[in-house]
Amino acid sequence: MFFVDTLEFEGLGNRSYLVGGARAAVAVDPPRDVDQVIAAAAKRGVRIAYVAETHVHNDYITGGLELARITGASYLVPAAARVSFARTPVADGDTVTVDEGLVLRALATPGHTPHHTSYVLEEDGRGAAAFTGGSLLIGTVGRPDLVEPRLTEELARAQHASAHRLADELDDEVPVLPTHGFGSFCSSSQAEGDATTIGRERTANDALTLDVDTFVAEMLAGLDDVPAYYAHMGPANAAGPAPVDLTPPGRADAGEIAARLAAGEWVVDLRSRTAFAEGHVAGSFNFEGDGKLATYLAWLIPWGKPVTLLADTRERIADAQRELARVGIDRPAAAATGDPAAWIREGERLASFPRARFADLAEVRGRGEEVVVLDVRRDSERAAGHVEGAVHVPVHELYGRLDEVPSGTVWVHCAGGMRAAIAASLLDAAGRAVVAVDDGFDAAREAGLTVTRP
Numbered sequence: 498m499f500f501v502d503t504l505e506f507e508g509l510g511n512r513s514y515l516v517g518g519a520r521a522a523v524a525v526d527p528p529r530d531v532d533q534v535i536a537a538a539a540k541r542g543v544r545i546a547y548v549a550e551t552h553v554h555n556d557y558i559t560g561g562l563e564l565a566r567i568t569g570a571s572y573l574v575p576a577a578a579r580v581s582f583a584r585t586p587v588a589d590g591d592t593v594t595v596d597e598g599l600v601l602r603a604l605a606t607p608g609h610t611p612h613h614t615s616y617v618l619e620e621d622g623r624g625a626a627a628f629t630g631g632s633l634l635i636g637t638v639g640r641p642d643l644v645e646p647r648l649t650e651e652l653a654r655a656q657h658a659s660a661h662r663l664a665d666e667l668d669d670e671v672p673v674l675p676t677h678g679f680g681s682f683c684s685s686s687q688a689e690g691d692a693t694t695i696g697r698e699r700t701a702n703d704a705l706t707l708d709v710d711t712f713v714a715e716m717l718a719g720l721d722d723v724p725a726y727y728a729h730m731g732p733a734n735a736a737g738p739a740p741v742d743l744t745p746p747g748r749a750d751a752g753e754i755a756a757r758l759a760a761g762e763w764v765v766d767l768r769s770r771t772a773f774a775e776g777h778v779a780g781s782f783n784f785e786g787d788g789k790l791a792t793y794l795a796w797l798i799p800w801g802k803p804v805t806l807l808a809d810t811r812e813r814i815a816d817a818q819r820e821l822a823r824v825g826i827d828r829p830a831a832a833a834t835g836d837p838a839a840w841i842r843e844g845e846r847l848a849s850f851p852r853a854r855f856a857d858l859a860e861v862r863g864r865g866e867e868v869v870v871l872d873v874r875r876d877s878e879r880a881a882g883h884v885e886g887a888v889h890v891p892v893h894e895l896y897g898r899l900d901e902v903p904s905g906t907v908w909v910h911c912a913g914g915m916r917a918a919i920a921a922s923l924l925d926a927a928g929r930a931v932v933a934v935d936d937g938f939d940a941a942r943e944a945g946l947t948v949t950r951p
Contacts, residue, residue, distance in 0.1 A: 510680025518596030551630025608656030609639030634678035669696025749831035770918035
């Protein structure tokens with residue numbers, strides 16, 4: 498008998514796995530904060546004998562090197578991956594014995610990267626689970642455009658072939674356990690569902706139902722924006738990431754917060770968008786701690802810029818620090834918790850701005866008032882329909898394009914409210930009058946606003 502423990506990282510849309518038998522296990526694509534993997538192994542009472550990477554990751558910093566060092570495990574990395582550290586190179590067909598009756602077999606599945614490798618767990622000689630990394634995902638595959646633009650079409654065709662190889666070599670009932678596809682931008686399209694098998698993918702995955710030319714054309718046409726911080730992840734992983742440091746940051750008082758803002762550093766408020774709108778430190782930015790914090794903060798911030806975190810509790814700071822470390826934002830410069838009134842100096846006032854619904858925007862427009870409507874969704878979302886007359890600047894580009902937003906009060910919206918809150922905080926910090934539309938986009942048409950296509 499074997500077990501598979503799934504470690505979920507909702508903020509980044511990824512999963513890692515601990516799989517093994519009675520005495521030993523292998524960790525697949527571990528996160529940078531490896532204490533979670535070690536705790537899972539301790540709970541099972543097993544030794545981590547192997548750490549396996551499916552590829553050099555583009556969307557997060559791996560903990561594989563550090564986990565192997567701490568546990569003494571063999572570090573399995575695809576042989577063709579160009580890395581600067583000692584590891585156990587694995588090639589197609591290589592096997593390791595994880596525990597009695599349990600063998601892990603490497604299966605070359607290029608496409609997401611040229612060296613991508615899946616791992617098939619075999620129990621008594623039969624395929625029992627497939628750890629597919631960024632190859633075969635739930636209803637889709639990993640995107641092929643993160644390595645080199647000139648290789649994108651070649652890798653897309655390789656993804657099609659790799660998906661077919663997995664389907665040809667494995668039985669229908671074998672579970673497919675990918676790393677990406679749960680909200681990660683490494684997925685070529687949004688995956689649906691929580692679990693799948695080879696048999697289900699045979700009938701539901703475009704890579705297995707479409708011919709290669711149609712599949713490649715449709716996938717390349719549907720590729721979305723790439724988070725800017727991805728450019729830093731691959732090189733960091735290839736060089737060998739430093740161990741993570743999760744010791745608490747120093748406490749910032751009101752004077753230090755003001756000084757850091759004056760120095761051009763980022764002060765990030767992790768509270769809910771509702772609380773932020775009601776009162777916040779002028780010049781601070783709002784990235785909700787329970788949203789896709791790491792993805793959007795790492796996407797927007799100038800790389801290497803110091804960050805001070807503000808939150809209502811120490812636990813929220815610790816959670817954010819852990820999540821940010823996964824994408825290479827290692828050490829907050831400082832942090833503050835508690836009542837926002839304590840974050841400003843004597844004589845200063847908290848800033849605020851209103852929140853609204855699309856119905857409120859329709860009412861304002863109906864009265865003939867001139868307002869700026871700013872759509873901060875991605876290009877692919879806007880292509881499906883937008884509010885007539887809305888200016889479009891995707892949220893991940895807004896910080897560098899604030900001067901393109903027309904003068905006047907800005908009513909900013911996204912698809913649900915989270916990104917609009919980020920955008921509103923950027924505009925507010927720049928001194929603009931702003932209203933954050935906290936509403937689902939479907940409500941725009943229902944409110945009587947005209948929704949058109951580009």
